[in-house]
Amino acid sequence: MPAVIDKAIGETSKFFMNDFFFHQQALLCAAGTFILASLIFFVNGKTRWSLVWLTAGGLCLGLFAAGLDPFLNSWDERFHALADVVAGALHISAVYSIGMHDLPPYLKEFRRRFPTVDVHVAYRRSAQVYAQVLSGEANLGLVAYPVVRKGIHVEPFTDDELVVICHPSHPLATSKKIEPGMLKSENFIAFDPDLPTRQFIDRYFRERGVALGHTLEFDNIETVKRAVEIEQGVSVVPLGSAKAELESGILKAVSLDPPLRRPIGVVLKRNRPRSPALREFLALIQGDLAK
Numbered sequence: 424m425p426a427v428i429d430k431a432i433g434e435t436s437k438f439f440m441n442d443f444f445f446h447q448q449a450l451l452c453a454a455g456t457f458i459l460a461s462l463i464f465f466v467n468g469k470t471r472w473s474l475v476w477l478t479a480g481g482l483c484l485g486l487f488a489a490g491l492d493p494f495l496n497s498w499d500e501r502f503h504a505l506a507d508v509v510a511g512a513l514h515i516s517a518v519y520s521i522g523m524h525d526l527p528p529y530l531k532e533f534r535r536r537f538p539t540v541d542v543h544v545a546y547r548r549s550a551q552v553y554a555q556v557l558s559g560e561a562n563l564g565l566v567a568y569p570v571v572r573k574g575i576h577v578e579p580f581t582d583d584e585l586v587v588i589c590h591p592s593h594p595l596a597t598s599k600k601i602e603p604g605m606l607k608s609e610n611f612i613a614f615d616p617d618l619p620t621r622q623f624i625d626r627y628f629r630e631r632g633v634a635l636g637h638t639l640e641f642d643n644i645e646t647v648k649r650a651v652e653i654e655q656g657v658s659v660v661p662l663g664s665a666k667a668e669l670e671s672g673i674l675k676a677v678s679l680d681p682p683l684r685r686p687i688g689v690v691l692k693r694n695r696p697r698s699p700a701l702r703e704f705l706a707l708i709q710g711d712l713a714k
Contacts (some may be wrong), residue, residue: 510700513541515544515563517545518549518566525580525687532707533704548642552690556692563701564691565687566619568619576691580689583661584662585679586662588675589657593654600679603631604633607633610655611635611656612651614642615640
């Protein structure tokens, strides 16, 4: 909060309970870590003014209240950054398959290290993830096949293999590798056409001259897996997203030949200041990636 000289405290406190508001008029000069500011406030129709010393935190709060700091959605982000305290909220927006299957182990470790950070995860479609990051609603986003866009900065997260999944009784279940042409006569259960993973799967088969017979299309990985479980067809999904079903024997997975991998990236708003919590989360991801 602003550190106000005694005179200013006396002046403002006398009128605090009256019809009173103040406005930061102008920054006059900088002196070390303190800022000298002119405040104008109005009491019962009369104009009064006072000089106050603002700390860096006070200046941050003033700029936020005046709408002059476009990079912050909450003033506590900047206060935590100034104090270098790993606390506050961290908002993550992720596509469903990544948020449910790739993100959890990182969240568990991050919460263990930094219990004072309140982590929120929103599960969205890819386009919505980019929109939430750009609007500032999310501190970071996690998407497959990340694309650098205006106002967006991309950093690596991880990648995973895309594999063919089928029912254990399906003839393909005993294959060691599956070549693209082996799926052209299969009932193929696909993701919705606007999803990046679907688009890259289609490209993979198209480049090899294979036209898939799409019989069903869904917008999330869980529904795709359920359809394969009840023998509606086969599909191609991220290996990590089917781990539970593979371990229980509900589904079988076979690698494609040549293999197909899916890059996963962190999307951030370009030039937005990073809170200590965000810096630590990115360090956790990048540290694991470097191993």
